[in-house]
Amino acid sequence: MPTIRDVAKEAGVSVATVSRVINSNGYVNEDTKKKVVKAIQLLNYKPNAVARSLFKKQSMTIGLIIPDITNPFFPQLARAVEDVTNDKGYTIILGNSDESSEKEKEYLDIFEQKYVDGIILATNTLTSEQIAALEKPVVAVDRPIDSGIPTVVAQHRDGAHVAVKHLVGIGCQTIAHIRGPEHVVSADERYKGYLDIVQNQQWYSEQLVVSGNYTIKDAYKASLNLIKERPDIDGIFAGNDLMAIGALKAARELKKKVPEELAIIGFDGIDMCETTYPELSTIVQPVYEIGVTAANMLIDLIENKRVNNQYFEYPVQLKVRNSTRGQTPKNCG
Structure with missing residues (x-):
């Protein structure tokens, strides 16, 4: 050579x-x-790329930390980031944190050693002080961290409003919520959106909210117990699509007809929603556009270009399928 x-x-x-x-x-x-x-x-x-990065303290590389590679939402996000970075001559180093603060800190150390030029984060464990200490551009995606950090998210709370109103509009009279992890901002926003619509209803009680940890398995178990304890429930808003799929499985096991006896709607708009039986209604995030915007914003910051808008909040869309009844898809937000 x-x-x-x-x-x-x-x-x-x-x-x-x-x-x-x-x-x-x-x-x-x-x-x-x-x-x-x-x-x-x-x-x-x-x-020699390593030698050049040591000399210039620059590597044409960005770091991307996501919380769960098994959640189809995040590979779609990563694909969008990769498409932009490849087009602009950058490469990415992907870190899967498993929602662990220790793993996130380890990845940040690795990124420092590799002289990454900037980082995209989907995290709720790192503080603004930790991020400032990195002394390089950072963009938060899906989950806002601090008002001073450039951010790209979807309208989580407004989307929850639309999901619950859809269930009300098709005649549901007792609506439960399967929420995501309590430390995750997006899960909290969707939970708050649910409460905005139902908390003053006569039928509402805290018993109608259970945790599904953003996974099929946990949501399935939670839904089994919920439906057994509250057979009057006729609507479920799940905080993401994976949890809605878990609820579908529980309903099928308990011989609850969907949507005739129990309507179920999720949030995210992952492709798996079209493969369930019945097909799953959901609130669709423009995940690819979110990833593209975050990547473009980060590269502009790395290259010291002017970024006028450092906070993007994308609208979401109601997509009605066979797990709910009636209504026409509409834009929201």
Whole structure:
């Protein structure tokens, strides 16, 4: 494999001159630059990316931390980020945190060692002080961290309003909520949206809210107990689609007809909603657009470009399928 010394020898210049050409650092006259470029092409020389990052403290790499790679929402988000970064000459290092603050800190240490140029975070464990200490651009996605940190999210609370109103509109009279983890901002916002609509209803009680931890398994178990204890429930708003799928499984096991006896709606709009039986109604987030916006914003910040709007809140959309009844899809927010 050719080295930078081989290129210098072929071009008849010093190693320092080759380095200046490769790193666009310092003056090199045009004739000399052409000789170096010709030598690089002739020898098929590939600059050592690690060495360049050590020299420039820059790597054309961004870090991406997501909480759960098994949740289809986050691979869709990661795909959008990767599409943008690849198009702009950057690569990504992906970290799956499992909602663990320790794992997130470990990934941040790795990102520092790799000289990543910026980071996209979907986290609720890191503080604004920890992020400021990174001394590099950071964009929060899906979950806001602090008003001073650039952020891209969806309208979680408004989306919950639309989901619950849809259940009311199709005749549901006792509506339960399967909520996500209490430390996750998006889960809290969706729970608050549910409460905004139902808390003054005569039938409402805290017993109608159970935790599903954003997973099929936990939501399935919670839904089994909930439906057994409250057979009068005729509507369920799940805080994400995976939990709605868990509720569908529980309803099927308890021989509750969906949607005739129990209507179920989720949140996120993952592709799996079209493969369930019955197909799942949901509140659709524009996940690809969220990822694209976050990646573009981060790269603009890395490249010191002006970013006028550092907070994006995307509207969501009601998508009605066979797990609920009636109504026409509409934009909300």
